[in-house]
Amino acid sequence: MLRPSRLRDRIVAGPAAAYSVLDEALVCHVGVVVDGRPHVLPTLHARVEDTLYVHGSTAARILAAARPEPLPVCVTVSLLDGLVLARSAFHHSLNYRSVVIHGDALLVTDTEEKARILGALVDRVGTDRSAQCRPPSQKELAATAVLAVDLVAASTDVALKARTGGPIDDEADLALAHWAGVVPVRLAAGAPEPDGGGDLPPVPGGLAPTLR
């Protein structure tokens, strides 16, 4: 019941498949341990080559904990692809793609590196967006916190896990008169809503580039 069938679940080895999920998802969930208890916070991320950068301003707790040392983190990225309806309650499931990264996060302190990362984070919301807005000042860079997770060091864990395809019903259930199939789901972008109160240039192309 809502348990992915083993036949439909698979782990795809190698970083390429995992990286494609990191690059498509706009939000990750970062887990840290604080006083022995788990904390999970959603935030934005950007992958640059073999490093995953996680925006930290929304996660003050992460930052506070990260300052002194490399911080053990678990960064999980998941994309929901479909609802799987089987003829039996038990075989209902979800189609998904997910990547779980166990690594050590370091606070980025170099100003030039930080500026580059902030550009990569801004480019997540629109192709070349970082070149189409005012770049950050030194003060703004100082006020922004970014954590870096080395994906090569974490690579034994960085693999895509996915479920795809239709329901897997028991043979004995196939004749039951219940509808079965998949409802595909995806994160979709709506029409851009211009900010009020002033003249604006035309809506740029390439907004939300990873949404299908």
Next chain:
Amino acid sequence: MLRPSRLRDRIVAGPAAAYSVLDEALVCHVGVVVDGRPHVLPTLHARVEDTLYVHGSTAARILAAARPEPLPVCVTVSLLDGLVLARSAFHHSLNYRSVVIHGDALLVTDTEEKARILGALVDRVGTDRSAQCRPPSQKELAATAVLAVDLVAASTDVALKARTGGPIDDEADLALAHWAGVVPVRLAAGAPEPDGGGDLPPVPGGLAPTLR
């Protein structure tokens, strides 16, 4: 930069707003501590009154850890509502709604309770779906693991956090000739894809009831 402005971020007290987010989201991220390190796993959940039930079969590690005692968990549910493009890189942001629940999870062992929860989990993918498929057998119930988190005990933490609205640019940036606004995003359901290999009744109504 991609940092939610304080003016647009707010915490909505009281469980009602938080519950609506739990009820809309199809996936949660469950954090646990294993050997001192954080682990974050995506899974399906269902709220029934003041209890959040988390499906555990996809999270073997959670279950293994949960068996002996109440397990400290952090269950985070987040919904992405929009990409916020400002005239400055620094004020780019995301619109979202999220709930972070710090609680103790218990493994559900009572068979009747488990059957009721499994029904609630199946009903997440379609209105009354649990009445439109073969109910679970005793063996299937035994093979299914569900964790329960008491939301009242966790209630000091159960609040909606949200960012809404357009970008908040600095006054000095408002005259810059950069497009600014919001790209709304939502999880959308596509056309149902019937399972092959047999006659099926018509597609039921009420599929993916929480997707807008």
